[in-house]
Amino acid sequence: MSLSTVEPLLKNLRVLELGHYIAAPYATRTLADLGADVIKVEPPGTGDPVRSWGIQEENGSLWWSIHGRNKRSVTLNLRDPKAPELVLKLAAQCDVVIENYKPGQLEKWGLTPEAFAKARPGMVLVRISGYGQTGPESKRAGFGVIGEAQGGLRYLCAHPPEISDLPSVRTGVSIGDSITGLYGAIGALSAVIAQRESGAQDVRVIDVALGESVLTMLEGIMPEYERYGMVRQPVGSRIPTASPTNAYKSADDHWILIAANSDRLFATLAKLMGKPYLATDPRYISNVNRLENNEELDRMIGEWVASSSADDALTLLEEANIPSSKIYTAADIAADKHYQARKMVTMIDDPLHGKVMHPGVVPMIYGIERDSQIRWTGPSVGQHTDEVLSELLKMSPDDVAALRKEGTI
Amino acid sequence: MSLSTVEPLLKNLRVLELGHYIAAPYATRTLADLGADVIKVEPPGTGDPVRSWGIQEENGSLWWSIHGRNKRSVTLNLRDPKAPELVLKLAAQCDVVIENYKPGQLEKWGLTPEAFAKARPGMVLVRISGYGQTGPESKRAGFGVIGEAQGGLRYLCAHPPEISDLPSVRTGVSIGDSITGLYGAIGALSAVIAQRESGAQDVRVIDVALGESVLTMLEGIMPEYERYGMVRQPVGSRIPTASPTNAYKSADDHWILIAANSDRLFATLAKLMGKPYLATDPRYISNVNRLENNEELDRMIGEWVASSSADDALTLLEEANIPSSKIYTAADIAADKHYQARKMVTMIDDPLHGKVMHPGVVPMIYGIERDSQIRWTGPSVGQHTDEVLSELLKMSPDDVAALRKEGTI
Numbered sequence: 046m047s048l049s050t051v052e053p054l055l056k057n058l059r060v061l062e063l064g065h066y067i068a069a070p071y072a073t074r075t076l077a078d079l080g081a082d083v084i085k086v087e088p089p090g091t092g093d094p095v096r097s098w099g100i101q102e103e104n105g106s107l108w109w110s111i112h113g114r115n116k117r118s119v120t121l122n123l124r125d126p127k128a129p130e131l132v133l134k135l136a137a138q139c140d141v142v143i144e145n146y147k148p149g150q151l152e153k154w155g156l157t158p159e160a161f162a163k164a165r166p167g168m169v170l171v172r173i174s175g176y177g178q179t180g181p182e183s184k185r186a187g188f189g190v191i192g193e194a195q196g197g198l199r200y201l202c203a204h205p206p207e208i209s210d211l212p213s214v215r216t217g218v219s220i221g222d223s224i225t226g227l228y229g230a231i232g233a234l235s236a237v238i239a240q241r242e243s244g245a246q247d248v249r250v251i252d253v254a255l256g257e258s259v260l261t262m263l264e265g266i267m268p269e270y271e272r273y274g275m276v277r278q279p280v281g282s283r284i285p286t287a288s289p290t291n292a293y294k295s296a297d298d299h300w301i302l303i304a305a306n307s308d309r310l311f312a313t314l315a316k317l318m319g320k321p322y323l324a325t326d327p328r329y330i331s332n333v334n335r336l337e338n339n340e341e342l343d344r345m346i347g348e349w350v351a352s353s354s355a356d357d358a359l360t361l362l363e364e365a366n367i368p369s370s371k372i373y374t375a376a377d378i379a380a381d382k383h384y385q386a387r388k389m390v391t392m393i394d395d396p397l398h399g400k401v402m403h404p405g406v407v408p409m410i411y412g413i414e415r416d417s418q419i420r421w422t423g424p425s426v427g428q429h430t431d432e433v434l435s436e437l438l439k440m441s442p443d444d445v446a447a448l449r450k451e452g453t454i
Numbered sequence: 455m456s457l458s459t460v461e462p463l464l465k466n467l468r469v470l471e472l473g474h475y476i477a478a479p480y481a482t483r484t485l486a487d488l489g490a491d492v493i494k495v496e497p498p499g500t501g502d503p504v505r506s507w508g509i510q511e512e513n514g515s516l517w518w519s520i521h522g523r524n525k526r527s528v529t530l531n532l533r534d535p536k537a538p539e540l541v542l543k544l545a546a547q548c549d550v551v552i553e554n555y556k557p558g559q560l561e562k563w564g565l566t567p568e569a570f571a572k573a574r575p576g577m578v579l580v581r582i583s584g585y586g587q588t589g590p591e592s593k594r595a596g597f598g599v600i601g602e603a604q605g606g607l608r609y610l611c612a613h614p615p616e617i618s619d620l621p622s623v624r625t626g627v628s629i630g631d632s633i634t635g636l637y638g639a640i641g642a643l644s645a646v647i648a649q650r651e652s653g654a655q656d657v658r659v660i661d662v663a664l665g666e667s668v669l670t671m672l673e674g675i676m677p678e679y680e681r682y683g684m685v686r687q688p689v690g691s692r693i694p695t696a697s698p699t700n701a702y703k704s705a706d707d708h709w710i711l712i713a714a715n716s717d718r719l720f721a722t723l724a725k726l727m728g729k730p731y732l733a734t735d736p737r738y739i740s741n742v743n744r745l746e747n748n749e750e751l752d753r754m755i756g757e758w759v760a761s762s763s764a765d766d767a768l769t770l771l772e773e774a775n776i777p778s779s780k781i782y783t784a785a786d787i788a789a790d791k792h793y794q795a796r797k798m799v800t801m802i803d804d805p806l807h808g809k810v811m812h813p814g815v816v817p818m819i820y821g822i823e824r825d826s827q828i829r830w831t832g833p834s835v836g837q838h839t840d841e842v843l844s845e846l847l848k849m850s851p852d853d854v855a856a857l858r859k860e861g862t863i
Contacts, residue, residue: 054644056648196787197782211613214690218610251817251818263627264520265509275509281623378606378672410641
């Protein structure tokens with residue numbers, strides 16, 4: 046279909062970020078990617094700690110090029126006595142404030158929900174934290190790996206005890222924080238819709254907790270435990286209800302996933318393996334039977350995969366329409382033709398680093414060129430301070446210079 | 455703060471779900487939890503396959519009680535020649551359609567974006583799939599574990615090769631599908647805001663791909679590879695840039711996480727361990743030194759944790775404000791006082807199953823009683839067919855009976 050060019054979806058939404066580290070900045074990156082004007086408040090000097098996480102270059106981390114993209118950076122020392130008034134003046138020009146300080150911290154600075162409502166009637170305030178704003182643990186410091194552990198995800202990221210006694214693993218990225226950020230974005234957008242509809246003049250407070258954001262993804266695990274005392278156990282590389290589904294190692298030492306767990310797919314796989322008779326063998330004829338004899342089946346599939354290169358096995362599997370994939374590394378992602386065709390992996394000009402590989406904006410919006418949605422890369426600390434104070438607070442260059450001299454900005 | 459009672463945020467949003475399995479229904483669960491009127495179209499008979507996933511009771515799975523909650527179920531055989539007209543009539547009463555059929559399938563039924571736009575000018579159409587609607591792989595079947603593998607997450611869920619040669623693990627839940635669903639919800643809400651602002655009469659199409667939704671969470675992994683050829687490797691249970699951060703096994707065989715990776719936190723931990731001198735030992739005095747001597751440090755912390763019960767160690771760690779947690783199982787979550795206080799884990803009446811343990815609605819909205827947001831549990835197949843066809847399509851009981859007799863609904 047053809048679609049006329051459309052403008053960024055959130056072009057009329059302005060968001061003030063009082064955030065740092067990952068969760069709140071991930072929420073605002075999501076909104077900024079879809080066109081929102083995100084004003085990120087950072088401490089003068091080194092700014093958000095993520096600027097120094099991961100590989101460092103002269104102008105900071107490459108991660109920051111992505112994490113800070115499409116946002117405007119304004120410096121403000123929130124511990125300065127003049128800061129709260131400036132924050133409220135900025136908030137007065139925004140639809141949403143997203144913050145992830147420790148619960149109670151903003152209140153210590155006088156930045157209460159009521160103060161935001163007074164500054165900007167109808168305001169939406171999204172508060173992201175480890176444990177939420179209420180409850181006995183709310184004052185504890187939040188932390189990604191802790192939230193993932195208490196949300197029940199970490200326990201499941203392991204091989205079962207009969208295979209390995211090693212501890213469960215991190216997912217390797219800060220997935221708990223990112224998921225929490227997505228729930229923050231959903232809360233912000235939903236509350237904006239509600240406030241616009243109702244014309245309410247008070248503040249809508251959205252409370253997003255790390256452990257809770259992870260926990261809500263646990264499928265039927267909680268009711269199955271409550272009713273049957275069944276504690277869901279880690280299953281390693283398999284799917285325990287569908288056989289065969291597992292990772293198998295190729296002759297050239299790549300792991301490939303094969304999910305041939307319907308009777309039809311299994312018959313096709315058996316033929317590829319040169320053992321078509323397996324499909325009618327009573328031990329493997331249906332999923333129930335295959336699950337009972339899963340170990341022997343996985344051994345045979347493993348032998349077949351081990352006898353060829355990953356590329357050769359995958360070519361056969363794809364031609365046969367069997368769901369399968371190499372387990373992608375960063376190198377595989379960068380080389381993937383499909384990601385390139387959809388500009389999901391793309392090189393973007395970054396004034397601080399030169400050309401930087403970025404992930405495309407998710408979700409893809411028809412009618413907007415995907416690359417053009419990355420309007421700019423992560424800015425330097427305070428790059429937009431003068432611009433924003435002039436544009437939104439109508440401050441003169443002299444006023445701004447005075448604040449800078451005093452160390453407020 | 456006190457807040458007046460507020461109505462559900464999305465009470466004026468109606469969503470038609472042409473979805474099955476996990477990703478699209480997870481998107482609509484998120485919207486339904488926040489108050490949207492979600493009309494889920496299911497095949498007559500057995501309905502959505504998730505109804506039979508996980509532990510089965512007489513009336514289906516406990517997972518369904520959660521996955522289908524707050525939605526209205528309408529049966530419709532989409533392969534019936536009369537179905538497309540009925541779908542478009544339903545869509546005419548909705549703001550958003552969310553679907554996750556294989557790309558091209560809706561078009562085969564005549565359900566093109568243009569047809570939706572004609573039925574409901576200003577419509578938002580969210581299309582969820584494994585590979586997206588465009589690009590060379592778009593016609594391949596999507597599948598959660600494949601998307602997680604191609605998005606780069608699966609490779610990282612492992613111990614490093616020097617520790618184990620076992621394959622990487624699944625996260626144990628369908629996290630790729632759920633994350634994709636969250637991006638679908640964000641796309642839907644953002645596009646609703648845009649369409650309402652602009653008054654556009656055409657359709658806004660949002661294209662959400664499983665692998666892309668995972669890939670966008672990879673922090674700085676892609677630019678670090680592109681520039682330095684550095685392929686991010688799995689790190690097991692540690693955080694490779696901050697020491698000490700790891701899982702340690704207690705005397706009573708529970709894994710606990712300790713993240714004491716600032717100098718101050720490490721000094722506190724060293725004191726708890728009865729080895730206060732470690733904090734000034736040049737091998738452990740700063741994060742850089744601790745990382746260099748991480749193995750020996752982890753061994754000592756492991757010995758300390760192994761010498762007491764998990765409860766005893768955690769009590770000491772919490773009193774000392776060191777970020778720490780047991781790695782929670784379902785049993786730990788159910789027993790957690792903080793989750794209970796926030797009604798994040800709560801028992802809900804389900805007419806099909808009796809009382810069922812549900813996760814609370816995420817995010818928490820101030821001013822709405824958390825339990826009350828779970829308005830009803832996953833309905834039976836077609837429970838709302840008569841109600842919806844009468845209310846939205848003004849069909850008479852006789853018309854509905856005729857459709858039922860013909861097997862259309």
